[in-house]
Amino acid sequence: MITDRSLGRRVFIAGNFTFLFLISFLCLMPIMHILAISFSSGAAAAAGKVSLWPVDFTTAAYDNVFGKPEYLRAFWVSIQRVLLGTALSMALMIVTAYPLSKDPRQFRLRTFYAWVFVFTILFSGGLIPTYLTVKNLGMIDTLWALVLPTAIPVFNVILLLNFYRNLPKELEESSRIDGAGHFKTLWKIYVPLSLPALATTGLFTVVGHWNSWFDGMLYMNHTENYPLQTFLQTVIIKMDFRFIKAEQAELMVKLSDRTSRAAQIFVAAFPILIVYPFLQRFFIKGIVMGSVKE
Amino acid sequence: MDKTAFGRRFVRDFLTNKYLYAMMIPVIAYYLIFQYTPMYGVLIAFKNYVPAKGILGSPWVGLDHFQAFFDSYYFLRVLSNTIIISVYSLLFEFPAPIILALMINEVRSRRYKKFVQTVTYMPYFISMIVIAGLIRDFTDSGGVINTLYSYFGGDGTSMLQHAGLFRPIYILSEIWQKIGWESIIYLAALMGIDQDQYEAARIDGAGRLKQIWYVTLPGILPTIVILFILRVGNLLNVGFEKIILLYNPITYETADVISSFVYRKGLLEFNWSYSTSVGVFNSVINLTLLVLANWLSRKVTKNSLW
CATH class of the missing domain: 1.10.3720.10 (MetI-like)
Known part of the structure; x- marks a missing residue:
């Protein structure tokens, strides 16, 4: 390898380094800022003194958040939907990807089912017909409305499907010769071999369920059934624009609201920040593996 | 004609791949209920949908x-x-x-x-x-x-x-x-x-x-x-x-x-x-x-x- 040591090259390397550093910083800054606000006093936040470090450190905002029964209830609904939804999605994803990964010579109508599957990406019923379907099934205000309509995430199935396709055919053949049926082959060979791909898709599903908010608003009539993100939406949307030319006193009230809101935002993002390092380790590999077609 | 041909292919495929089909039951059910039923529900775009009358019973209004x-x-x-x-x-x-x-x-x-x-x-x-x-x-x-x-x-x-x-x-x-x-x-x-x-x-x-x-x-x-x-x-x-x-x-x-x-x-x-x-x-x-x-x-x- 020839190394280029010219001045232009060095300037470029330094510039590139700095620019990428700035971009990285910009990606982190908003979260750090909101964290700093959440640990600052209302007055400091109001005066705009907080940047990346808390001013007048206090945990008052968090005491306030965790003292709210509705926040904790919403947190619990979210945990339930993540657990139930991920378990259900994983099971369904595996049994969708496995048959579709078969050779059309063996599974004659594979192409037909693949089209049934792909067509839903190109065209869907849309907002209202989907809502009416769920409503007619009597799922409004139940956890099922949050987990069933999105139970088979297409993107994840495609990842898994491509992974299964790339497994050597001999594996399946030998297990069939040993007398194992499809269920056994899937469970004893495909599932253990695809653990990295399953971990990737599983983490995606967890994140998707945790982050999803609109379905909560759509399918839940009673606010006590709201998952965390949906609940948070009511808090954030309520930000009142009438205070634009507010008196000082009103401004203070509003802006100590600000620290509380910052704390709620941070708590909602926190679980993702915790899983993210694990997710990160898997997903690049998973995606690169999954996107390679034979 | 076309339909029966597809029907025969389906039966043959079903018989050779029974267990694959058994596996797919929940998947097919999901697609019918949560993907294709809403597609059928798109009909209400051409009707005046009244919940009490259902999708089929509501009057057509065309475009x-x-x-x-x-x-x-x-x-x-x-x-x-x-x-x-x-x-x-x-x-x-x-x-x-x-x-x-x-x-x-x-x-x-x-x-x-x-x-x-x-x-x-x-x-x-x-x-x-x-x-x-x-x-x-x-x-x-x-x-x-x-x-x-x-x-x-x-x-x-x-x-x-x-x-x-x-x-x-x-x-x-x-x-x-x-x-x-x-x-x-x-x-x-x-x-x-x-x-x-x-x-x-x-x-x-x-x-x-x-x-x-x-x-x-x-x-x-x-x-x-x-x-x-x-x-x-x-x-x-x-x-x-x-x-x-x-x-x-x-x-x-x-x-x-x-x-x-x-x-x-x-x-x-x-x-x-x-x-x-x-x-x-x-x-x-x-x-x-x-x-x-x-x-x-x-x-x-x-x-x-x-």
């Missing part, structure tokens, strides 16, 4: 809802807002991850590369609600971005109250959230480029820039083209989730897009049939655009989705 939408004042507004936001993101958000990937590719230190990647992918996993919360806090009076903006002529009031600022806020936050994530696919394509090509280019006397121009860019061009087709196919597909979290009646004139209009008409005003017809209009245009873009790309560049 009346479509007509009403095309004639309404909102038609041009939501259509042009959708197109403008899409085109802006095509111009500004689409190239951003390509540039980022090229820059990351130039980094020699593996650790620094890893650091930049880890940090820039992260925003993609943050929920829309949190993002909207951040945007609202930062652009509100007293927020960081608002304070910054006031040095450049902002009046210090909440920036989300200005119709003219909605699109920049939307696009910039979109770039912030997606730049890292979308660069992954380009980085994967960059890794796939044969290193010998660079060697050959160097021997031919190509400098860094020429290498990027003649080796790197052609190497990732197929990826760029495919993603571009997908983008064009989704030109009218601006999601409503972020929009409805950030807009308000003052900014409707620049912010209201087709999907947010469908949401408002259907779920807030209960015009179910009307809202569905707007949604159908949107889907049909999208599908047409996707097919067209794919066809054009196959003609011009030989790269296509199918």
Whole structure:
């Protein structure tokens, strides 16, 4: 390898380094800022003194958040939907990807089912017909409305499907010769071999369920059934624009609201920040593996 | 005739692959109930849907809802807002991850590369609600971005109250959230480029820039083209989730897009049939655009989705 040591090259390397550093910083800054606000006093936040470090450190905002029964209830609904939804999605994803990964010579109508599957990406019923379907099934205000309509995430199935396709055919053949049926082959060979791909898709599903908010608003009539993100939406949307030319006193009230809101935002993002390092380790590999077609 | 042939094939396939079919029962049930039933529900776009009468019992009105939408004042507004936001993101958000990937590719230190990647992918996993919360806090009076903006002529009031600022806020936050994530696919394509090509280019006397121009860019061009087709196919597909979290009646004139209009008409005003017809209009245009873009790309560049 020839190394280029010219001045232009060095300037470029330094510039590139700095620019990428700035971009990285910009990606982190908003979260750090909101964290700093959440640990600052209302007055400091109001005066705009907080940047990346808390001013007048206090945990008052968090005491306030965790003292709210509705926040904790919403947190619990979210945990339930993540657990139930991920378990259900994983099971369904595996049994969708496995048959579709078969050779059309063996599974004659594979192409037909693949089209049934792909067509839903190109065209869907849309907002209202989907809502009416769920409503007619009597799922409004139940956890099922949050987990069933999105139970088979297409993107994840495609990842898994491509992974299964790339497994050597001999594996399946030998297990069939040993007398194992499809269920056994899937469970004893495909599932253990695809653990990295399953971990990737599983983490995606967890994140998707945790982050999803609109379905909560759509399918839940009673606010006590709201998952965390949906609940948070009511808090954030309520930000009142009438205070634009507010008196000082009103401004203070509003802006100590600000620290509380910052704390709620941070708590909602926190679980993702915790899983993210694990997710990160898997997903690049998973995606690169999954996107390679034979 | 055709039907019985398919029927016979189905029976034969079913018998040879009994267990595969047994496995697929829940999957087929899911698709019938949650994907294809709503597609059948699209019929209400051509009817005056009355819940008590059901989908079949409601009276047909033909294309009346479509007509009403095309004639309404909102038609041009939501259509042009959708197109403008899409085109802006095509111009500004689409190239951003390509540039980022090229820059990351130039980094020699593996650790620094890893650091930049880890940090820039992260925003993609943050929920829309949190993002909207951040945007609202930062652009509100007293927020960081608002304070910054006031040095450049902002009046210090909440920036989300200005119709003219909605699109920049939307696009910039979109770039912030997606730049890292979308660069992954380009980085994967960059890794796939044969290193010998660079060697050959160097021997031919190509400098860094020429290498990027003649080796790197052609190497990732197929990826760029495919993603571009997908983008064009989704030109009218601006999601409503972020929009409805950030807009308000003052900014409707620049912010209201087709999907947010469908949401408002259907779920807030209960015009179910009307809202569905707007949604159908949107889907049909999208599908047409996707097919067209794919066809054009196959003609011009030989790269296509199918």
